Amino acid sequence: MKKECIYTLKKQYRDDLNIYGYRFGQGEKAACIVGSIRGNEVQQLYICSQLVKSLKRLEENGAIVGRNEVMVIPSVNHSSMNISKRFWATDNTDINRMFPGYDAGETTQRIAAGLFDAIQGYQYGIQFPSFYLPGDFVPHVRMMETGFQSHALANQFGMPYVVIRKPKPIDTTTLNYNWQIWNTNAFSLYTSATDRIDRDSARQAVACVLRFLTQMGILRYTSHSGYLASVIREEELFNIKTGVSGIYQRYANPGEEIHQGQILASVIDPLEGEELARVLSPTDGIIFFAHSAPLVMEGTIVFKIIERLHE
Amino acid sequence: MIKEVVSVGLAVDECLRVKKNVLQPERLSGDEKRICIVTGTHGDELEGQYVCYELNRMIQEHKENLKGIVEIYPALNPLGVDSISRGIPMFDLDMNRIFPGDEKGAVAEHVAARIIEDIAGADLCIDIHASNIFLREIPQARINVNTARQLLPFARRLNLDFVWIHAAATVLESTLAHSLNSIQVPTVVVEMGVGMRITEEFCHQLTDGIFCVMKDLGVWDGEVAKPKTPIISQDGEVGFVNAEAPGIFVPCVEHWRNVQKGQRIGRILNSLDGTVEQEVCAPIHGMLFTLREYPVVSCGSLIARVLGGDFE
Structure with a gap:
């Protein structure tokens, strides 16, 4: 294992931001794994730290195949993480909306450019991002439909679901999108948490990455072969919204099979305690996403359902 | 007449309400032109607040000169203005990157869709921004090169110092201006001043320019200032x-x-x-x-x- 600083941003009032890469093996740029880019992505940081630990031991045992190099970058934005901010600490911009970056541009464009330069040329790129809606997901692999994406490759992670997202204009500045455009097969892995550590789904994520590297001939590692994923297009997910606002109580969780008419949640009058509404499932299926905050606004997407799918 | 453009219930005893003031002649012929003045997409940009106040005041003081419909939307992101927050509180994405919105999407996307629906059909929209807290800007219009031919005649008359015709970028296709221009509502973005402050001089300058354009469109027939000739740059x-x-x-x-x-x-x-x-x-x-x-x-x-x- 070689630890190196791949990018430094000098600061005056705090320590410099140093972004570290951990390299395993030598030779062809086989795979690169990027963890936390936003300051609240603690689960993503934890997963990558566990990957570094696992790969270090595997490398010591000679498990890196041939001339393959794997790089792990556990944390990009600890300047924000250290002060509990999600976006860039000084101007609240999102590094994951700045790719491919610009090395003579503004601060977060420079960070994105510095990172992107260091992670160019890898055959496979794996990112642990977080979603713009707060809530809990079924663990899945997400890919942008850029014309370069491959479902078959995404299946090699052995995660239960592969989601294909048709990019919107705002997606064109994300790492995943730009990695694909610059000839890296890019995958985003989502687990069940962001700003807290969920050990079970983190362990699953580490296993999925090691499985993928094994399937791609980069690593020699024996593991369970994982799921044969269901491939879903994001626009086919069925959104369930709340008709009223108030205190939210959820009765069903991501991954659960649900049936038409089943009570999934209720909304309670925040001042008088009476039940204002029940959220009923309009369809059979599996819960893919579930709102997790204790309050809801009117019209909040509280569930995304994979319709007509059974466990 | 104050109207509600969209309303969404918040968790405890409150609604997010986007409002507009509709100013129109006493008697309508049905052929009136309609101009929309929108601002407050970014909650930390306040220059447009004073422009909205001045427009309201000046039109209502001489209502007899009003020959068309003026709709004033001071706060497209009212929770952001109230909480000194650039974005919509509790929502990750910049509000000016989610247009034209989505009725089936998240709350902010629903709000964006209803705003577009409300402005649709207008003869002109002016979207007032105020830089951010970091930079000071002279009064200027910003126009995507693909819409320059259509928008330049309006931008020239807005009494601005500068018109910046900039290159197109995919990510800017989700702005309010791009979405409205795509549905044939000519929309000029104005940037001026600095975030979290009001620069009275700039606000008066733009207000005078808006009256010039209103007169050009036949919405106003009172006296107006002679607009400055802006520098135009690629x-x-x-x-x-x-x-x-x-x-x-x-x-x-x-x-x-x-x-x-x-x-x-x-x-x-x-x-x-x-x-x-x-x-x-x-x-x-x-x-x-x-x-x-x-x-x-x-x-x-x-x-x-x-x-x-x-x-x-």
Whole structure:
């Protein structure tokens, strides 16, 4: 294992931001794994730290195949993480909306450019991002439909679901999108948490990455072969919204099979305690996403359902 | 007449309400032109608040001159304005990156869709922005090169100092202006002043310009000022100055002044050891139309933009 600083941003009032890469093996740029880019992505940081630990031991045992190099970058934005901010600490911009970056541009464009330069040329790129809606997901692999994406490759992670997202204009500045455009097969892995550590789904994520590297001939590692994923297009997910606002109580969780008419949640009058509404499932299926905050606004997407799918 | 554009229930005893004031003649013929003035997409940009107040006041003081419909939307992101938050509180994405919205999407996307639906059909929309807390801008229109032919006649008449015709970018296809221009509502974006402040002089300048355009459209028949002739620039003539060291930026030139190539426009200082971290110089000869307002800078912070050429 070689630890190196791949990018430094000098600061005056705090320590410099140093972004570290951990390299395993030598030779062809086989795979690169990027963890936390936003300051609240603690689960993503934890997963990558566990990957570094696992790969270090595997490398010591000679498990890196041939001339393959794997790089792990556990944390990009600890300047924000250290002060509990999600976006860039000084101007609240999102590094994951700045790719491919610009090395003579503004601060977060420079960070994105510095990172992107260091992670160019890898055959496979794996990112642990977080979603713009707060809530809990079924663990899945997400890919942008850029014309370069491959479902078959995404299946090699052995995660239960592969989601294909048709990019919107705002997606064109994300790492995943730009990695694909610059000839890296890019995958985003989502687990069940962001700003807290969920050990079970983190362990699953580490296993999925090691499985993928094994399937791609980069690593020699024996593991369970994982799921044969269901491939879903994001626009086919069925959104369930709340008709009223108030205190939210959820009765069903991501991954659960649900049936038409089943009570999934209720909304309670925040001042008088009476039940204002029940959220009923309009369809059979599996819960893919579930709102997790204790309050809801009117019209909040509280569930995304994979319709007509059974466990 | 105050109308509600969209309303969404918040968790406890409150609604998010986007409102507009509709000003129109006593009697309508059905052929009136409609102009929409929108602002407050970014909750920290307040220059448009004063423009909205002035428009309201001046129109209502001389209602007899109003021949068309003026709709004033002071706060597209009312929770952001109230909470001094640039974005929509509790929502990750910049509101000006989610248009045209989605009725089936998240709450913010639903709000965006209803705003577009409400403005649709207007003869002109002016979307007023105010830079951010970091930069000061002269009154200017920003126009995507693909819509320049259609929008330039309006932008020239808005009494602005500058019209910046910039290159198209995919990510900008999700702005309010792009979405409205796509449905044949000519929409001009105005940038001026600085975030979290009101620059009265600039607000009066733009208000006068809006009355000129209203008169051109037949919405107003009172006296109007003669609009300034703006400088019109294509993207390639603009030089950017970014900080190459962190510290405190102290300018030594005034905003909206000529600078020579290599001329010092300020210094980045180290307050701990008393050294100068960077002498900040103009990259090209021209006019300083953007200047850093907020002193603390990081590597990369935008310090200034210079419009190349000779200007009085």
